[in-house]
Amino acid sequence: MAFGEGGGDATAPLISSDGQKRHLNIVRNGNEWTASAHVITAVIGSGVLSLAWSMAQLGWVAGPGMMVVFASVTALQSTIFADCYRSPDPEHGPHRNRTYAHAVERNLGSGSAWVCQLLQQTALFGYGIAYTITASISFRAILKANCYHAHGHDAPCSFDGSYMLMFGGVQLLLSSIPDFHDMAWLSVLAAVMSFSYAFIGLGLGLSNTISNGVIKGSITGVPMKTPLAKVWRVSQAIGDIAFAYPYSLILLEIQDTLKSPPAENKTMKKASIISILVTTFFYLCCGCFGYAAFGNDAPGNLLTGFGFYEPYWLIDFANACIILHLLGGYQVYSQPIYQFADRYFAERYPGSGFVNDFHTVKVPLLPPYRVNLLRVCFRTAYVASTTAVALFFPYFNEILALLGALNFWPLAIYFPVEMYFIQRKVPRWSTRWLVLQGFSTVCLLVSAFALVGSIQGVISQKLG
Template identity: 65%
Template sequence: MAVHRSLELTDGSFDDDKRVIRTGTLWTCIAHIITAVIGSGVLSLAWSTAQLGWIAGPLSMLCFAIVTYVSAFLLSDCYRSPHPVTGTRNPSYMDAVRVNLGQKQTWFCGLLQYLSMFGTAIAYTITTSTSMRAIKKSDCYHKEGHKAPCAYGDSFYMLIFGAVQIVFSQIPDFHDMAWLSVVAAIMSFSYSFIGFALGIAKVIANGSIKGDIGGIPLSSSAQKTWRVSQALGDIAFAYPYSIILLEIQNTLKSPPPENQTMKKASMISIFITTFFYLCCGCFGYAAFGNDTPGNLLTGFGFYEPYWLIDFANACVVVHLVGGYQVYSQPVFSFVDRWSSDKFPNNGFVNNFYTIKLPFLPAYKLNLLRICFRTIYVASTTGLAMFFPYFNEVLGLLGAFNFWPLAIYFPVEMYFVQRKIETWTKKWIILQTFSVGCLLVSIFAFVGSVEGVLSEKLS
């Protein structure tokens, strides 16, 4: 077992910032984005459409798609500063904020960004346990009969998922997980398509399209307002990927310029995801109407075709194994960099031990990585077990990070990059856009908090 203090290559393969040369392409970028975007959020979109109704539901998804692309367009130009093509690289969201907006806003951004990533890891743990439990329940009904007492809890499956993530969290960094994102993206397409197809099949079997223009009726206007706000939070959670956009962009090779590749990848990815979102949301609502479930795949029953439901839920599990890592690796990289800068001579932080296992490539083990990443996964698993509320947690997370991370910082950095003066036409348009998104975010956040508290107290 060899011990060394650096993981950098020594064969001269370095980019213009003295780091290992990037090899990412348009297609690996699309895979990373789809892995990040089409996650557990797609399973809640039929429920969101049911709360909003036939007009507001699809329209809200289209509006969030446009907002997400505008956000990605603005943010991709911030990868290099001061010029978006020839400037110095900003390999992370926080680096871009630091260069363009200063240290104080960097701390605020970092707090929001890493809290959001941590929360997404919790949401993915909840979703995965729901799908694993659905597989077990479906198999039980198939073997024991439809009247069998097939009841299972979530905690055991959350612990299994946590154990798997402890292993995958030892992947060194984003550059080493393109294969995982490709697999996860294929899985996301698979279960989204199955949910879409099952929705069509159920509409045909019903012989009618269910649902109403105003959505699910509730006993009071206050309850309807809270549900609408939670639905908007769920849609907000399903779309933006701003918090990891620059980390994904940092994997791209150049030429062509990284911002051009990212804009093209964002357009393709958002078009694809919006198509699947509209299909799953609309056909799910058309199939179930007022009985639309919070998680689309659990609404088709646990009977026949049980194997197809099992396969769809298995795809969710495999996808979220990769999705968890897409949102966690930036946190891990930040801790690695900060610790190395703070304690440059500490062996616990900086020493790497090369371990060679039979039939496997050599692995470079670091004690800090093992300890911190294990604690991180354990904490997300524990909180998921304490707050296992699917729709409410997704809505809360979506509302929490939507405005500050997807709108405010990209807009403010764009002003600095392009030297846009106050009260010019472009400044007024973008500020109006930002304020409008802020109001939506506040509305969704308040309703989602109410939903979590109501579930916890009930």
Template identity: 60%
Template sequence: MAVRHSFEVANGSCDDDGHPRRTGTLWSCVAHIITAAIGSGVLSLAWSTSQLGWIAGPVTLLCFAIVTYVSAFLLSDCYRCPDSITGTRNYSYMDAVRVNLGRKHTWFCGLLQYLSMYGTGIAYVITTSTCMRAIQRSNCYHKEGHQAPCAYGVTFYMLLFGLIQIVMSQIPDFHNMEWLSVVAAIMSFTYSFIGFSLGFAKVVENGKIMGSITGVPASSLANKIWLVFQALGDIAFAYPYSIIVIEIQDTLKSPPPENKTMKRASMVAIFVITFFYLCCGCFGYAAFGNDTPGNLLTGFGFYEPYWLIDFANACIVLHLVGGYQMYSQPVFAFVEGWFAKKFPNSGFVHNFYTFKLPLLPGFQLNLLRLCFRTAYVVSTTGIAMLFPYFNSLLGLLGAVAFGYIFPCGNVLCTKESRGLDKKMDCT
């Protein structure tokens, strides 16, 4: 086995850790980041800006962009330890925490990371079903008239999205979903641009810029403080990709060193992301002022141009198909890796079966992957159906995860590595 491993590394079919050669590039990395970061949260930024006002709103968006980049910059140096070029690879955020900060931090940091990812999956189920219902309602209003009831539920759409994700979840890992990230990134650009364009058109139609320096007035100081913190939580939720930086970085080929590519990709992606965030947030607030809706697209109604709103919502749905996978794959990898170590001789865990369908390439199926990933998708879909307003809590969840994971990542990158004299088993 050792001879075969050395031959494969020398022959170029494997990397230095024995894993299949990584093929990720700067642009595939940018696509992964944009898919992870630009989620449906971009549509709530106009509301967040309206709560903070014309000064604090844009400044807060820029500050979160800077904090996210610093976090990603530092975390990218944690992929290899102790040397960022030839050191041993850390395949996940949890690996980096365990190597540098010890197991106690690993449990706490891991709990927050995976809870945040799980919550994001639930939110994506809810958001997707809402967008699908919005398409049906706009078509109903267009056909039946603006006074038609057009009341529809979301349960069917949640189940439909869950079925799609059961299939998509059989994608083995990050290395095999580059195409999905590219499609999702294009969709995120599209609906963000539509939201920005409609906001700009509304400002031109109004002939003035709405809003104020202090933002939307509240009935009391306590209520205003609550709304400001909710807005900050929504903005924090819109910049969440730091928790999967190392997982994305593990897809990159070398040379050049992975950390250099990751830093460049983060700079490009955050610049693009922040541009769209500022455009959607500021033009949305300028268009609606104190009446800025929680979802920017709903502010333009379900009426004309109904086809454009339909198209934007369809883009959101396609984007969230990929976004769900971006936040689910690290959880899949962690659980399946734990089972592989716990049951090294289990055929249920380790055996793969090849299937070939007509007109489609063959694919490999693993029973553990099929059962666990299906159960995971079913659980997120089920919770979304039971608590359809669960996404209102994600601002708090995003703020808590952002508030702990960011300093945790910074600390682990500045601490001296511990236990690195013992080479990790990377095969």
């Protein structure tokens, strides 16, 4: 089974409720600004809130240094990967690779594509879990901020995890959005929210540093009882930073929304540079000011760890922005899975009405809406499963580190580099080949180091 759809401006087959197959043209009208909104929605997420904690583990030299390194790696990777959107086709002209797995299949073969598909779907599912955990933490932080304001900072303010269910319920409604082409408005809203809470975190960290009259922290970061414990913490911090940057999982899906001309890869490269510059500025400011404000006591989540208590209304507003952003971010990372399921079942069961029929539903005061039973059932099951896993593993920093380490090398580095060799016909053992292979090997070692530490962190949290 192919992982993507045809070349050129291929149309997507849909079957209406009258049983007739129709082709609805995909309208690609995105530009560098809509693409930047999608990327910022995906990148400036829960990861930014853990960067002060990551800085505390790494210290004043290694902390900012690792952020700059990962920003540079992401810029290089996104530039290479954007060129993989179209593949040469002597018969029909350049072929669109509308998904990550399809690009891998066209360039590296079906075996690599299946491995890529497994890793990508696992990582995307993990992002859904992480965003559900983060949203629940922000819900509880709002209630705690109000409780602490009313009863004092030592009050026993604790709340359960039922807010994950609320977040999942809203995601059930948002999962009715058909695909990326219909959710630019949600990405723009989420991007605005991410800027809002990033600015608040930055401002609170700066004001706290000024009121302290001293810049806290050290060159080496938090001291640990044993060198091994320090190694585990450093590896988790690297995993958190790795989680905060790459967006290779959804780059081609975003690029598929862009209009042409100009060439999609040129527009995507501009959007990537804009997004990486913006996110790196916020990351450095939030991480550095958060560490300067709290030093070794920097909380795992800057806006929910209650390093800041007042003004409580601003904490409430920041966490409300986080929740709204995560609603959009969850959908950005879920859409590739939804689209894969739509294609897979449509190809597997072409004659099934349950899979292919669309029914028009009319709700008073709202425009008619087309409903497909497979989409309703699959997306409901997907949201329910991410919510269930989040309830069982509610560990913010450890889950972020695990996800970052797990997908950083294979999905953000290895496959894009190997496809670049094929696309550009780079000779083996040439200077360019050796440099990129060395780059890939270093990233593999960093990813493995972060993965081991993050697994140890999850196990310790579960047992402890």
